[in-house]
Amino acid sequence: MSELVLETEKLDKVYKLGGRQVRALSDVNIQVKKGDFISIMGPSGSGKTTLLNMLGCLDKPTYGKVILDGVNITKVPEKGLFKIRKYKVGFVFQTFNLMPYLNAIENVELPMEGTKKSGDEKRKRARELLKLVGLSEREEHRQHRLSAGEQQRVAIARALANNPAIILADEPTGNLDSKTGHEIIRLLGKLNIDQGTTIVVVTHDSLIASRAGRMLFLNDGKLLAKEKQGTHLLKRELTCPNCGREIQLDDTFCPRCGKKL
Amino acid sequence: MYVKVNHLGALTRAVRNVSRRKIRALLTIIALGFSMAIMISIPAGIVANQEAVQSLSENFSSTINTVSTLIECSNSSGRGMPSGAPSFRFGQEETFINEAVVDEICTIEGVKDVVPFLEKSSEETTMQAMDTPRGSFTISRPLYTITGVSLNSTFIAEYSILPTNIVVGRNLQEGDSGVVLMPSNLTDYYEKEVDDKIGIYGESFTIVGIYESASESFMRTREVYMNISDAQMITGNTGNVSRLDVYAEDVSYVNGIADVIKTAYSELSVTTSQDRLEMYQTALNNAESTLSQTQTVAFQEIVIAIAATSLIVLFTMLYTVRERTKEIGILKAIGFSNWNVMSQFMLEGILLSLMAGVVGVVIGIVGAPFISSLLLPNVNMFPTQGRSFSGRTVNFGTALSQSATAAPDLQTVLLVFGIAALLGALGSLYPAWRAARTSPMEALRYE
Numbered sequence: 001m002s003e004l005v006l007e008t009e010k011l012d013k014v015y016k017l018g019g020r021q022v023r024a025l026s027d028v029n030i031q032v033k034k035g036d037f038i039s040i041m042g043p044s045g046s047g048k049t050t051l052l053n054m055l056g057c058l059d060k061p062t063y064g065k066v067i068l069d070g071v072n073i074t075k076v077p078e079k080g081l082f083k084i085r086k087y088k089v090g091f092v093f094q095t096f097n098l099m100p101y102l103n104a105i106e107n108v109e110l111p112m113e114g115t116k117k118s119g120d121e122k123r124k125r126a127r128e129l130l131k132l133v134g135l136s137e138r139e140e141h142r143q144h145r146l147s148a149g150e151q152q153r154v155a156i157a158r159a160l161a162n163n164p165a166i167i168l169a170d171e172p173t174g175n176l177d178s179k180t181g182h183e184i185i186r187l188l189g190k191l192n193i194d195q196g197t198t199i200v201v202v203t204h205d206s207l208i209a210s211r212a213g214r215m216l217f218l219n220d221g222k223l224l225a226k227e228k229q230g231t232h233l234l235k236r237e238l239t240c241p242n243c244g245r246e247i248q249l250d251d252t253f254c255p256r257c258g259k260k261l
Numbered sequence: 262m263y264v265k266v267n268h269l270g271a272l273t274r275a276v277r278n279v280s281r282r283k284i285r286a287l288l289t290i291i292a293l294g295f296s297m298a299i300m301i302s303i304p305a306g307i308v309a310n311q312e313a314v315q316s317l318s319e320n321f322s323s324t325i326n327t328v329s330t331l332i333e334c335s336n337s338s339g340r341g342m343p344s345g346a347p348s349f350r351f352g353q354e355e356t357f358i359n360e361a362v363v364d365e366i367c368t369i370e371g372v373k374d375v376v377p378f379l380e381k382s383s384e385e386t387t388m389q390a391m392d393t394p395r396g397s398f399t400i401s402r403p404l405y406t407i408t409g410v411s412l413n414s415t416f417i418a419e420y421s422i423l424p425t426n427i428v429v430g431r432n433l434q435e436g437d438s439g440v441v442l443m444p445s446n447l448t449d450y451y452e453k454e455v456d457d458k459i460g461i462y463g464e465s466f467t468i469v470g471i472y473e474s475a476s477e478s479f480m481r482t483r484e485v486y487m488n489i490s491d492a493q494m495i496t497g498n499t500g501n502v503s504r505l506d507v508y509a510e511d512v513s514y515v516n517g518i519a520d521v522i523k524t525a526y527s528e529l530s531v532t533t534s535q536d537r538l539e540m541y542q543t544a545l546n547n548a549e550s551t552l553s554q555t556q557t558v559a560f561q562e563i564v565i566a567i568a569a570t571s572l573i574v575l576f577t578m579l580y581t582v583r584e585r586t587k588e589i590g591i592l593k594a595i596g597f598s599n600w601n602v603m604s605q606f607m608l609e610g611i612l613l614s615l616m617a618g619v620v621g622v623v624i625g626i627v628g629a630p631f632i633s634s635l636l637l638p639n640v641n642m643f644p645t646q647g648r649s650f651s652g653r654t655v656n657f658g659t660a661l662s663q664s665a666t667a668a669p670d671l672q673t674v675l676l677v678f679g680i681a682a683l684l685g686a687l688g689s690l691y692p693a694w695r696a697a698r699t700s701p702m703e704a705l706r707y708e
């Protein structure tokens with residue numbers, strides 16, 4: 001059995017809003033194995049982002065626990081959470097959230113600050129990651145000189161900087177056009193296959209969600225019993241459904257027959 | 262401004278953050294710079310004040326201690342002025358005492374010697390710039406003063422009636438006539454040397470010696486010494502003297518002699534060592550009291566400057582933290598600790614203050630005289646650099662300006678940067694702490 005990277009037990013989150021209680025999450029149990037690519041789908045206000053914040057130590061549950069890479073993070077005091085965020089989690093946001101005053105490679109280096117890596121090692125690692133996301137030529141470019149898709153690629157490289165146990169992506173395609181959105185989800189898929197990166201994506205876009213290995217559904221803070229197998233990550237996806245020829249994960253169109261993938 | 266570096270560090274980020282909001286940074290730095298300039302200028306002014314009072318104090322004691330049997334007599338026009346009241350007064354006629362008085366005073370019981378002087382302004386005049394805290398103007402004044410002294414070898418030896426700092430040639434001596442002793446600044450002015458001739462009141466005199474003149478400053482008298490009978494002759498004052506130094510045989514006779522002179526010659530202004538002591542003491546007390554007031558004012562102003570600096574940093578950084586809330590959330594989400602976030606903002610505050618320190622040093626160097634005279638009380642008082650010098654005005658403001666105009670030494674600059682860093686850290690402490698304790702989730706939601 002594969003090793004569990006992330007596990008939640010009876011996760012509840014209750015907010016107090018103007019004297020009344022709002023239950024954002026209710027009895028959520030998820031198990032994420034190493035190498036999984038999971039999408040969590042749900043409509044707006046279903047608690048997707050709340051759940052992702054719990055998983056990434058940005059928020060604490062009211063009840064229940066989150067075990068990340070063997071550590072019960074609900075028990076970790078506030079002061080110690082930064083280490084978990086730094087080394088065990090990589091965040092990818094809908095709005096990319098790059099530092100506008102840093103260039104691409106510096107943005108990727110940012111999470112490595114305070115680690116034991118030397119300056120040269122950080123730069124080398126950042127360079128490797130930018131190559132991995134296909135932005136070797138854009139190292140020195142700052143946010144305003146990068147397209148939205150490129151910015152999200154930099155954000156993905158930044159999330160990978162400290163080789164985290166899991167990548168948590170909150171609507172990573174939400175601010176992108178559909179073509180670029182598919183490129184990004186393909187990139188995540190490629191990382192999942194090539195690097196074995198464990199990825200959890202929350203989205204309200206069913207097409208994007210379907211590209212994951214497993215699809216979970218959240219509604220009104222509850223995880224629905226139904227679970228679907230995704231399509232994109234299966235090895236057979238690497239052949240063109242039209243002509244049957246081999247294709248690359250980040251191809252949008254088949255290089256042989258030109259059919260949209 | 263984009264600082265390109267090989268390795269990203271907190272300092273690089275701080276520089277980039279400060280420079281990406283140029284106008285705000287510039288305005289903040291200028292405001293902080295003025296506060297720093299005040300911090301630099303005022304202590305320099307205080308040091309100048311302390312030195313001035315110290316110098317006064319030393320001069321007072323040395324003058325009082327050296328001539329305690331001296332009773333100075335001059336014409337009443339000099340009344341109210343301290344030791345060595347000059348014969349020259351703005352807008353007043355030079356007045357003289359009949360020489361016969363000398364012999365009469367000699368007969369008073371307890372009088373040891375009476376030394377007469379004749380002081381007369383030169384015919385030549387010069388224009389002199391005068392700086393005051395309220396502006397500069399130019400006045401016409403005599404180029405020098407002729408001082409006729411009684412060239413008696415006993416007087417010369419015992420009463421220091423001639424300058425002793427001879428740099429070239431010799432001093433005047435008993436029996437000299439037709440010769441003068443001149444200050445070096447005047448021989449430089451005339452381009453004369455020892456043994457050269459110089460014309461005074463239409464008569465030709467030979468320069469026998471040159472003495473080192475004191476530093477040039479406002480109302481400093483340039484004195485040309487000659488035999489008193491020569492002076493009387495050339496200035497048409499035969500039988501006249503302008504002041505008398507009466508020496509008692511013993512200190513115990515001084516008050517008695519003074520009383521007799523005051524009674525007999527009501528037109529004379531009589532000053533004893535006791536009078537001098539009192540005048541000096543009053544002047545010194547005034548100076549010390551003013552210094553004390555100045556120090557209090559300076560202290561208050563420095564406290565205000567420090568508070569202003571801290572508040573400027575505080576408000577700027579509070580605004581910055583509020584503006585960059587989302588950035589704080591991102592930093593925390595990608596693993597920055599509270600300390601990392603806090604030090605980032607504190608570093609920016611310190612950086613702003615250090616840049617302001619540079620501006621402050623520049624403003625301090627250029628504007629110290631103005632700042633000092635504007636912020637510290639100006640005080641006029643009578644100085645007392647020995648006898649024979651006129652009632653010279655020492656202006657605290659001027660003294661401050663002179664002191665503060667000097668380029669600050671490395672120690673001062675380092676001190677200012679130290680204070681700047683400290684105030685930057687202090688002012689940004691609360692905003693940075695607020696930034697550090699911001700919840701990452703709430704910060705990420707902030708737009």
